[in-house]
Amino acid sequence: MKKEGHLITSVEPGSIAEELGIEPGSRLLAINDKVIEDVFDYRYLSQDEDIVLTILDENDEEWDYDIEKEFGEELGLVFEGGLMSDYHHCSNKCVFCFIDQMPPGMRKTLYFKDDDARLSFLQGNYITLTNMSDKDVERICFYKLSPINISIQTLNKDLRVKMLQNKRAGEALRHIKTFVDAGIEINGQIVLCKGYNDGEELDYTLKNLEQYMPGLKSLSIVPVGVTKFREGLAPLETFTGEECGAVIRQIEPYRQYYLAKYGTRLIYASDEFYLNSGTPIPPASEYEGFPQMENGVGMTRSLIDEFEEAFNTFTSDPSSADRLMHAKFTFITGRAIENILRSLVSRISEKYPFCETEVIGIRNDFFGEKITVAGLITAKDIIAQLKERETGDFLVIPTCMLRAGEDVFLDDLKVSDIETALQKNIRIVKSNGVSLINVLCTDYVPVHEREVPYEQADSGDSRQA
Known part of the structure; x- marks a missing residue:
């Protein structure tokens, strides 16, 4: 039988909850005698300075904790499921649903x-x-x-x-x-x-x-x-x-x-x-x-303006050339933004010929050629279309192609699968102007942060360019 309350999966170190001795595995039953329906009840009721938490511990004993704190101060409880309740499923059958x-x-x-x-x-x-x-x-x-x-x-x-x-x-x-x-x-x-x-x-x-x-x-x-x-x-x-x-x-x-x-x-x-x-x-x-x-x-405008500012800052510093690698980088993207991206990164090669850049817009065979955004490109399409091409020393792939916080593409292949198939080193880049330059440098720091998770259900398609 399903237990009542909301399962506490972890407690933040140094938090109020830790000081009180509340342990993972316990369940939150109520705040100020009000049963918590979901995350909004919890957030709203836990803001006050004086609250009473009703907790059911792992031994099924019920405890009340009287808490005095700053207004808005977090309790440090982490729950099973971000909403603290079931997700509401879509009841439509939209003609445009992706x-x-x-x-x-x-x-x-x-x-x-x-x-x-x-x-x-x-x-x-x-x-x-x-x-x-x-x-x-x-x-x-x-x-x-x-x-x-x-x-x-x-x-x-x-x-x-x-x-x-x-x-x-x-x-x-x-x-x-x-x-x-x-x-x-x-x-x-x-x-x-x-x-x-x-x-x-x-x-x-x-x-x-x-x-x-x-x-x-x-x-x-x-x-x-x-x-x-x-x-x-x-x-x-x-x-x-x-x-x-x-x-x-x-x-x-x-x-x-x-x-x-x-x-x-x-x-x-x-x-x-x-x-x-x-x-x-x-x-x-x-x-x-x-x-x-x-x-x-506005993503394209933002990218153009950010790159312009970053490029001007970079080229105004005489020592910047020492940061760039003597190598060829091939940027992988969707066909929608291909020409814009090429017009940007080519300026780096024109200024510093030893750092060569190329841009390849991948045809989306997985979903169909009418899908041109980068966020819906799969690893299989990248491998198939690049295996016979000379792409230089590094492939550069945007974070929007990857699952949030991971190196997994829509087709469940990983970045390492592309590296193995094509025998190329891959660098991941965020979709902003500064990152387009930093990815070419010796002090590049790997990133795996996707701006818009592709597993976020939506009626449209991914809008990442």
Whole structure:
């Protein structure tokens, strides 16, 4: 029989919990006599200066601990499961869902689709609101869980029902107004699907966003990702380069309207629209602090500007040349960002010819050629496409291709598997300008930190370039 309470898996050294002698294996039952439902109850109730913890130890004895502490001071308890409850599973069958377009036989965690407001607050996941009860909404408002990221898609209720294939999808939009009226800030997302929520439907949605102002802080528009695994799914087409340019032009009047009236452009097209259409990337000022970076909005501009600053700093120091290795480095990326990346790292070779650079954009045979972002490149595709090529001394791979905190690709192969297959040394690089230079140096420090975990369930595809 499942025990009540929340299992404590570890206790932080030097923490209040350790001082009290609370041990792993015990269970938290309540704080101030209130039963803890999940992490938000715990965080909210544990903030106060004077609290009473009710703990069930491993001998099934119940203990009350009276605690006096600083407001907001952590107790040092670590629990089984980050949410302290089950994840809310997605109840939709979205026409644009990337997870439904994945091949069989992959790691089970890659197929899990969450739709959990708690993860929206904690990790930035986007939620559709379709599985939220009135109690869920009330808790968010009570705890002031802000911001909340919402997968809006369209404000046409009937169309939203059709796109999410959930009869509650249209009515669920009412929760957005409840949130903004309660002072909860909202970030929105539209996965743009040709023939569904584009064209006149997009106009309708962008016009009617005003009802949520000023609580709506940003809205990203990203093109749907279409893999080769769509058998049995509704037909979807990707946007051509010309159509991507048309979307950019379509949203600009709305951006200017919101800027004039509310002081924010509000609406941001993802980098793919600019890269695919050949439209110049906007200056950093137009991204207004990059609120939608995790959705692939402004990542290219950020990379360009960071590299420019890092390059100028590096080249202004006469001793910098001594840090660079006399070697050839081949940068591996997706085809979306290939030309931009080449234009950046080639400047290093032009300045320091002894440090040679090359950029190779990998064709995505695993998911299909229409998927061009680096975050969805697999090790098998890298090996297959590089085994007959001369790539120099080092391969440089971005962290976005790897599982969070590990050296594992989407296809479960490791960095070492590529090194063995290609007989090459590999260096891992973060997606920022400074790292593009540091990876070429003798004092390079290995990294394995992925910016956006690919096992974070989402309706769109990975937005890492």
